[in-house]
Amino acid sequence: MGRTRTGKARVAAMFAAALAVGIAMQPAGALALTLKEATTVVDLIEALEPQLGDFAYDDEIAEYWFEEDSYGEGWIAKAGFTAETWNRALGETMRGFMALMPDAEVEATFAGLKQGIEALPQLTEAQKAEALAAIDEEIASFLARRAEGEPFAPIVKPLEDRLRRLTLDEAE
Template sequence: MSAVFRRRVAGGLLAASLALGALVLPARALTLEEAGKVVQLLGELEPELGRLAYDEEEADRWFDNDAGLDGRIAKAGFDRESWKEALGATFRGYLATIAAERFEATFSGLTEKVDASDLNAEQKTEMRSFVEEKIAETRALRAEGAQYIDAVQPYAARLDELLGDEEE
């Protein structure tokens, strides 16, 4: 087999992997500076855009709404994609900074509340499944956040004010 043929096959496999999403690239590192900018923007924009309930759609909504105001996200050096990446990494890193006992306590009693609700049996089963799925997703986000903890830790207290449980 010639070297040219091997390179073509390898290139084809790489292209196919990328097309199928099978190749997982390492996450881009979140810098201390980026985390600081995200935290500052969250604090500045919350009065106008409301409390952030993080997901990618919400990140897009904040970017779009801010663009219609003063464009502070763009002025801070973020485009839509870099904003979503930095916000997502900061959020995940924040989850990783929460003490395990406190983090797990947030889930305490959720399924019991579903069981005690006035829903019928089928609705309870669906709702219990939904709650368990969301708990698993949140735990996964927290695990992903471990790689960002160094950049986010200095801002953990402020993020707790901005993203933490409102009842605390």
């Protein structure tokens, strides 16, 4: 009987350790984004675009929008965000959206960018090579953000169409 309990205790300890490792390996804040928070982020982007211009996500946009909004109505702060929580929520929402994008769409977009550069007659071969290298860096950055967004994709999924209209449809 003692062996059975020891075996069960060992299995329970291994399960607890595996669970702890799994939680520890989650990206920082992976469990933090909620649908309510992501919806508020999208609502704010829609509301603030007329004043702040078309939304295009990058590393600096959260800080810029928070600061610019603070000079006006302060909608982001009124929604309960600090500069830090806005940056996190916006980043997690957008990375979750990136993770939802089909591989074929991502590949076609980047292939189109590269083809466009290759077709520019005014660029020298050296300039084309430099531009293509810059695009390769952007691709690597995008793919890293996309991978970081996997935990947020299920949360952001109900907002996918709205995010697409705010970001991709306007770029086309």
